[in-house]
Amino acid sequence: MTMNIQNLKPVYESKFGVPAEFAVRAPGRVNLIGEHTDYNDGYVFPCALDFNVTILGSPRNDNTVRAYSVTFDEMCEFSLNNLSVRDKAWCNYVKGVGYVLQPEGYHLKGMDILIAGNVPLGSGLSSSAAMEVASCLAYETAGGFDIDPVKRALIGQRAEREYVGVQCGIMDQFISSLGRKSHALFIDTRTLGYEAVPLPESGVSIVIGNTNKPRQLVGSEYNDRRNECYRARDVIRKDLPRVKELRDVTSEELERYAPQMDEKAYKRARHVISEDERVLESISALKSGDVKRFGELMNQSHDSLRDDYKVSCRELDVMVEAARKVKGTLGSRMTGAGFGGCTVSLVKDESVERFQKEVGEEYVKLTNLKPDFFVCKASDGARRIF
Numbered sequence: 005m006t007m008n009i010q011n012l013k014p015v016y017e018s019k020f021g022v023p024a025e026f027a028v029r030a031p032g033r034v035n036l037i038g039e040h041t042d043y044n045d046g047y048v049f050p051c052a053l054d055f056n057v058t059i060l061g062s063p064r065n066d067n068t069v070r071a072y073s074v075t076f077d078e079m080c081e082f083s084l085n086n087l088s089v090r091d092k093a094w095c096n097y098v099k100g101v102g103y104v105l106q107p108e109g110y111h112l113k114g115m116d117i118l119i120a121g122n123v124p125l126g127s128g129l130s131s132s133a134a135m136e137v138a139s140c141l142a143y144e145t146a147g148g149f150d151i152d153p154v155k156r157a158l159i160g161q162r163a164e165r166e167y168v169g170v171q172c173g174i175m176d177q178f179i180s181s182l183g184r185k186s187h188a189l190f191i192d193t194r195t196l197g198y199e200a201v202p203l204p205e206s207g208v209s210i211v212i213g214n215t216n217k218p219r220q221l222v223g224s225e226y227n228d229r230r231n232e233c234y235r236a237r238d239v240i241r242k243d244l245p246r247v248k249e250l251r252d253v254t255s256e257e258l259e260r261y262a263p264q265m266d267e268k269a270y271k272r273a274r275h276v277i278s279e280d281e282r283v284l285e286s287i288s289a290l291k292s293g294d295v296k297r298f299g300e301l302m303n304q305s306h307d308s309l310r311d312d313y314k315v316s317c318r319e320l321d322v323m324v325e326a327a328r329k330v331k332g333t334l335g336s337r338m339t340g341a342g343f344g345g346c347t348v349s350l351v352k353d354e355s356v357e358r359f360q361k362e363v364g365e366e367y368v369k370l371t372n373l374k375p376d377f378f379v380c381k382a383s384d385g386a387r388r389i390f
């Protein structure tokens with residue numbers, strides 16, 4: 005299904021019998037570096053993609069929301085008077101945003117909306133955040149109010165945590181809401197301060213590789229990682245009260261307290277703390293035009309996620325190893341939460357075609373799975389189209 009608005013308009017009319025009065029869009033994202041740092045108050049460095057969730061809509065004069073998903077070819081209808089009952093999985097993102105907005109005092113209006121999207125579902129490019137942020141913008145447009153983009157991100161995150169039930173950090177909704185064309189966003193997840201850092205205009209490309217490995221049931225693994233991080237934090241905090249999260253701990257401090265920790269807690273903390281340092285160094289490398297160093301830091305990030313944080317998997321490792329063998333690859337790592345999903349690589353422009361061919365062949369040979377590759381165009385965050 006093409007995401008072209010002109011093609012979606014007639015679909016909207018055939019479903020709802022009237023023309024759409026507005027359209028909004030919110031992108032998926034890829035995180036370039038800074039993985040599993042956000043729930044430790046750390047740093048992340050994602051960019052918004054030119055894949056998005058697009059919502060066409062018209063306000064209604066009652067409290068009914070009718071939502072049609074192009075992806076699932078399914079209609080879902082609910083009342084704004086009764087948002088607490090969970091619905092079809094895809095519809096919960098729309099419903100959940102309403103559920104969070106209402107007690108904040110926003111006067112929501114009913115609406116008829118069509119939802120289309122081309123962010124691959126469940127691949128770690130955060131189609132869920134795109135759904136939440138686009139849904140928020142749809143409520144704003146139908147209801148005739150405006151929410152500040154940072155607050156919009158927080159609303160989306162709360163919908164995911166409180167309604168969908170995924171204990172995510174703020175990164176995904178933040179970049180979907182505030183992304184900027186040709187830039188990646190350096191985000192301090194503690195203060196929500198951010199800085200748009202220009203990506204190289206030419207010379208290198210960011211290539212995303214989807215392993216197409218179906219994600220396993222890994223919710224409990226993520227909870228384990230989180231708790232291991234908190235165990236390490238607590239050991240240090242007992243002695244250094246200024247430490248609120250691992251973000252406040254230096255590598256030297258971690259080494260000093262290591263003997264008091266269990267092995268797992270130590271290794272998880274070592275990843276988080278070194279990853280924060282790598283994000284900071286990545287930003288200065290990019291600012292000084294040192295893309296080679298940025299690539300090296302991406303490689304180190306993957307190795308740390310694989311060996312210390314243990315959230316990689318064979319498919320991700322195979323793809324990353326194959327990527328690193330290609331001449332012209334500056335760096336390659338898994339991106340997103342792990343256990344499947346995507347890799348992100350920094351590749352010299354002239355090698356991008358060869359990269360896709362060689363990594364693709366090697367990956368198919370070793371895994372029997374067919375990968376997808378996308379050359380990433382850093383794009384703007386959520387916006388109204390009309």
Ligand code: ADP
Nearest residue numbers: 075093094120121125126127128129130131132
């Ligand atoms: P990710 O965020 O990594 O893509 P999630 O499991 O968090 O994976 O979110 C994927 C879910 O979001 C889908 O299963 C679906 O319920 C919903 N979703 C994402 N994009 C769309 C879309 N275009 N239309 C309907 N639902 C979508």
Ligand code: MG
Nearest residue numbers: 130131132133
């Ligand atoms: Mg998600």
